[in-house]
Amino acid sequence: MKANSAGSIFDTLRRTTEEATMCKDCSRNTISRRGLVAGGLALTATASFSATASAQTEEPSPASADEALQRLKDGNARYVANEPIYTDHSHGRTLRSLGQQPFAAVVACSDSRVVPELIFDQGPGDIFVVRVAGNFINEDGLASLEYGAAVLGVKTIVVLGHSSCGAVDATIKSIQSRELPGGHIPSLVNAIRPAVYDVMPQNPPDLLTAAIQQNAKLNAEKAATATPILSGMHSSGEVGTAAGLYDISTGKVEFL
Known part of the structure; x- marks a missing residue:
């Protein structure tokens, strides 16, 4: 994956997070090759966790x-x-x-x-x-x-x-x-x-x-x-x- 700037890479990671969290049962569905490359699998849990992390x-x-x-x-x-x-x-x-x-x-x-x-x-x-x-x-x-x-x-x-x-x-x-x-x-x-x-x-x-x-x-x-x-x-x-x-x-x- 080639990116023109840090911002574009960062935006790609964020977009992948948002797309991944749209599905509550992502773990039961097939993950696309593009999603794996962008890190969507790892980001799904991160996004759902951020709101309650301070309780940890x-x-x-x-x-x-x-x-x-x-x-x-x-x-x-x-x-x-x-x-x-x-x-x-x-x-x-x-x-x-x-x-x-x-x-x-x-x-x-x-x-x-x-x-x-x-x-x-x-x-x-x-x-x-x-x-x-x-x-x-x-x-x-x-x-x-x-x-x-x-x-x-x-x-x-x-x-x-x-x-x-x-x-x-x-x-x-x-x-x-x-x-x-x-x-x-x-x-x-x-x-x-x-x-x-x-x-x-x-x-x-x-x-x-x-x-x-x-x-x-x-x-x-x-x-x-x-x-x-x-x-x-x-x-x-x-x-x-x-x-x-x-x-x-x-x-x-x-x-x-």
């Missing part, structure tokens, strides 16, 4: 990117203080089965110690998570974020790096040794390499931390400038982007 967390959806980011910051403060409010994950399960309306998207590392919902003290359905070792954004990640922003309505995108990131460390060692690791890991190294090259000339006292921070910044910038959808939504203020560094030992997220 008993907290109104953020009205702006700044409000969405502040909600994540407030949640992280609760997490650090060990005062979480989202502990009953069975609450709202039936309502969530109708669809999803996350208010934020988080690009996180696959590291098992990095759990965005816990880190930001949010409930199921609140955060749209894209995960890959090294928390970088590739084509698949961009497509996921476009879906989250244009279809699901997330207000902010956070690229979350973390302390002691093994993927970034492997990239540094690969550059220093001039050897690539085996298997498919070189694809991760090549994606993270630009961040390491950016900070190496500065001879930072902690190269790993500096590279982790720069990697998060570069990918947050990528999310903000990716055409045609995210860049347009970012320019209009519909979506905000931020880079953060999660300290595994303290639980605190520092926004860069």
Whole structure:
């Protein structure tokens, strides 16, 4: 599907949602090939869910990117203080089965110690998570974020790096040794390499931390400038982007 602008793509997604919701029993009918391509199947539940989504967390959806980011910051403060409010994950399960309306998207590392919902003290359905070792954004990640922003309505995108990131460390060692690791890991190294090259000339006292921070910044910038959808939504203020560094030992997220 070829579109001339972010607006036309966004309009197509919205029209597909409206067409899909005209039928209450869409799940029993045949879905057209065009509907599948446009994402109509996934949008049906989303549209019916939007009116009641606030009941899921008993907290109104953020009205702006700044409000969405502040909600994540407030949640992280609760997490650090060990005062979480989202502990009953069975609450709202039936309502969530109708669809999803996350208010934020988080690009996180696959590291098992990095759990965005816990880190930001949010409930199921609140955060749209894209995960890959090294928390970088590739084509698949961009497509996921476009879906989250244009279809699901997330207000902010956070690229979350973390302390002691093994993927970034492997990239540094690969550059220093001039050897690539085996298997498919070189694809991760090549994606993270630009961040390491950016900070190496500065001879930072902690190269790993500096590279982790720069990697998060570069990918947050990528999310903000990716055409045609995210860049347009970012320019209009519909979506905000931020880079953060999660300290595994303290639980605190520092926004860069």
